[in-house]
Structures are given as C-alpha cells and as structure tokens.
Amino acid sequence: MPKDMPPDVLSEKCPSRTVLNHVTSRWGVLVMIALQDGTLRFSALRRRIGGVSERMLTQSLRLLEEDGFVSRTAHQVVPPHVDYDLTPLGREVAQKVHALAACIEGNLGQILQAWDARIADREQR
Numbered sequence: 001m002p003k004d005m006p007p008d009v010l011s012e013k014c015p016s017r018t019v020l021n022h023v024t025s026r027w028g029v030l031v032m033i034a035l036q037d038g039t040l041r042f043s044a045l046r047r048r049i050g051g052v053s054e055r056m057l058t059q060s061l062r063l064l065e066e067d068g069f070v071s072r073t074a075h076q077v078v079p080p081h082v083d084y085d086l087t088p089l090g091r092e093v094a095q096k097v098h099a100l101a102a103c104i105e106g107n108l109g110q111i112l113q114a115w116d117a118r119i120a121d122r123e124q125r
Contacts, residue, residue: 019067023093027052027060032094039085069093
C-alpha cells in the first residue's frame with residue numbers, strides 16, 4: 001500500500017485488513033476479552049479460554065503482540081514464566097471487541113430463533 005494512501009480496511013492491499021483479521025480471529029477475540037481482567041500467565045490464560053490449544057494460543061498471542069495489542073513479560077525465575085497483558089492500545093481495542101461480544105450475547109435468544117427458523121425452513125423444502 002502506498003504511504004500516501006489513507007487506511008482502508010476494504011482495500012485488499014491495506015495492512016489494516018491483516019490486523020483486523022488478527023483481532024477478530026476465533027482466538028484473538030477471546031484473548032483480548034480475557035486479558036481485559038488484567039495480567040495473566042500463559043497457563044491461566046489457556047484455562048480461561050475454553051477449548052484453545054497451546055499452539056493456537058501461542059500463535060494468537062504472538063500476532064497480537066506484533067500488532068502492539070499485547071505485552072509479554074518473561075520472568076527470569078525457575079521455572080520460567082511469562083505474563084501477558086494488554087497495552088493501552090490493546091485495552092482500547094479490547095473494549096470494542098468486548099462490546100461486540102456483549103451485543104451478541106445480549107441478543108443470543110433472537111439469534112438462536114433465527115437459526116431455528118432457518119432449520120425449519122430447510123426441513124420444509
């Protein structure tokens with residue numbers, strides 16, 4: 001993307017699309033929401049996010065750290081441990097992601113009704 005072009009997530013060449021993908025990926029969203037409660041070690045974060053594999057959590061954390069949303073602090077102790085936290089920018093983005101998740105949770109009844117209606121419609125065909 002040329003430097004004189006304004007950011008445009010709808011443009012296939014804009015890096016904002018890649019960043020949006022990192023934040024809104026299946027595990028990226030959940031990492032952002034889980035870290036809103038404060039600093040967590042890797043193992044605590046993994047327990048907090050049900051169903052995430054070690055590999056996927058590591059990959060998601062790495063991408064979010066590269067984008068400047070998550071900070072990683074390695075402690076030189078035995079056994080070694082690492083803490084993860086949101087950066088100021090990460091907190092801002094996490095609030096917005098959490099608002100989206102809360103909207104979905106708050107309207108889940110309607111969403112499930114739409115699913116049921118669609119299934120019933122398919123069965124009638």
